Amino acid sequence: MTAPLICNNFINGEWVQSTTGAMLESRNPSDRREVVATFPASSKIDVDTAVSCAREAYRSWRLIPAPARAEYIFRVGEILSQQKEELALLMSREMGKCLTEARGDVQEGIDWAFYSAGEGRRLFGQTTPSEMPNKFAMTMRVPIGVCALITPWNFPVAIPCWKSMPALICGNTVILKPAEDTPACATKLVEIFQAAGLPPGVINLVHGVGEEVGKALVEHPDVNLVSFTGSSETGSQVGEICGRTHKRVCLEMGGKNAQVVMEDADLDLALEGAVWGAFGTTGQRCTATSRLILHRDIKDKFTTMLKERSSQLRLGAGYEPQTDIGPIINEKQLQRVSTYLDIARAEGAKVLMGGEVATEGELQHGYFFQPTILEGVTPQMRVAREEIFGPVVVLIEVGSFEDAIAVLNDTNYGLSSSIYTRDVNRAFAAMRDIEAGITYINGPTIGAEVHLPFGGVKSTGNGHREAGTAVLDVFTEWKTVYVDFSGSLQRAQIDNRT
Numbered sequence: 001m002t003a004p005l006i007c008n009n010f011i012n013g014e015w016v017q018s019t020t021g022a023m024l025e026s027r028n029p030s031d032r033r034e035v036v037a038t039f040p041a042s043s044k045i046d047v048d049t050a051v052s053c054a055r056e057a058y059r060s061w062r063l064i065p066a067p068a069r070a071e072y073i074f075r076v077g078e079i080l081s082q083q084k085e086e087l088a089l090l091m092s093r094e095m096g097k098c099l100t101e102a103r104g105d106v107q108e109g110i111d112w113a114f115y116s117a118g119e120g121r122r123l124f125g126q127t128t129p130s131e132m133p134n135k136f137a138m139t140m141r142v143p144i145g146v147c148a149l150i151t152p153w154n155f156p157v158a159i160p161c162w163k164s165m166p167a168l169i170c171g172n173t174v175i176l177k178p179a180e181d182t183p184a185c186a187t188k189l190v191e192i193f194q195a196a197g198l199p200p201g202v203i204n205l206v207h208g209v210g211e212e213v214g215k216a217l218v219e220h221p222d223v224n225l226v227s228f229t230g231s232s233e234t235g236s237q238v239g240e241i242c243g244r245t246h247k248r249v250c251l252e253m254g255g256k257n258a259q260v261v262m263e264d265a266d267l268d269l270a271l272e273g274a275v276w277g278a279f280g281t282t283g284q285r286c287t288a289t290s291r292l293i294l295h296r297d298i299k300d301k302f303t304t305m306l307k308e309r310s311s312q313l314r315l316g317a318g319y320e321p322q323t324d325i326g327p328i329i330n331e332k333q334l335q336r337v338s339t340y341l342d343i344a345r346a347e348g349a350k351v352l353m354g355g356e357v358a359t360e361g362e363l364q365h366g367y368f369f370q371p372t373i374l375e376g377v378t379p380q381m382r383v384a385r386e387e388i389f390g391p392v393v394v395l396i397e398v399g400s401f402e403d404a405i406a407v408l409n410d411t412n413y414g415l416s417s418s419i420y421t422r423d424v425n426r427a428f429a430a431m432r433d434i435e436a437g438i439t440y441i442n443g444p445t446i447g448a449e450v451h452l453p454f455g456g457v458k459s460t461g462n463g464h465r466e467a468g469t470a471v472l473d474v475f476t477e478w479k480t481v482y483v484d485f486s487g488s489l490q491r492a493q494i495d496n497r498t
């Protein structure tokens, strides 16, 4: 076992200990005997220092031209590329995802760096005619100020990248508060920003417990914006505080994503999508497929195919080459998944496969849950409505396309969605009628690309989008500028017309 990495806070360009002196541990979810890292249990005092340094750094960072700011982020992308393998290995140990997926997580950060660095040369505004002669009208994007970025553990490099990089390109300064389960990934990432030469205070990192450090950031009067990804419960609290304190807030919360398989679908293709969507990253993606809505004509055949294919999946540590499904992140989450299985049984669902904590051999040292398929689920059952966030998929039978869309939409959430059909008319009707931020036709519910907007409707979010150019609307304010070069007072049309 490797010695634990000692993580610290990064404030004003320096690695510093927390004023509390207290340290917490992050453990390997595949083998909880291994401490991957220790990190500070920071306090409000550390948050105050980070915020005032970020505020000071903002004074000069916002004045650096965006193409020059972008060059720093481009360098971050280059260093991330060089350190991809090392970071992916660390991620696999710290949060459990399979090495191939961990590489993908880092790759998303790299893609973000190069994509957002290009955006530094755009950040387009508009010019438009004025009502008046000799008057010029335009809009421009201006930064917002100090941004608190509160991130979860399931994409420990990608999510901090896709929040911090556009925030910085736009001229804001940031304080990253990473999840308690993945402090080492966040620390290594911030070391890369440091190596890219960002000026002190532009990016800061404060580790600690959400209710302490996260809350202090959200409540801080000198934080202008909060970008949060995490659970719906915490997101609601964050949203309430930001509403009260007039902060801009971007929330990415839960999902209950569904894949529909119609009777005319290519079943082999739909099967690959379902297995990847449901069990990829151990079902711990916000876009994971947690409901499979199956047309009754193919339901039995598809269920047999799914069971056969899923029973071949091998559980294990993500860094072991033969592993298909890694562990669940921690004991609390493992317990939560188990509880949902109790609920499913009590509600009358049938456990077609899995359904238990896995403890054979080496698995006993980690937090493993068998890949699980629940049959005979109705849309009213809690397991069909609530986010489980584990390797559990429920099967719901429907009799028509209209029923399939109605069942898919019958949820409080609306992040990702998918339909497999060969009927182009149904595909277009689905694109129109599905209530979700993302819809895939003949593809699984997972697989977002960085240059397209990412986010959900209903209780999944609060109307903002990350990624794509849409994220610029999160991290900038619009300023409208009128330039009157007539040399005389020209009243606007509303004050001129009789």
Ligand code: ADP
Pocket (backbone or CB within 6 Å): 150, 151, 152, 153, 177, 178, 179, 180, 208, 209, 210, 211, 212, 213, 214, 215, 218, 229, 230, 231, 232, 234, 235, 237, 238
């Ligand atoms: P999960 O249940 O998946 O851990 P959370 O929503 O609790 O999801 O955590 C997501 C992020 O929010 C983490 O960085 C966590 O530390 C932080 N967090 C937790 N509670 C709060 C809170 N009350 N205020 C602000 N941030 C919080």
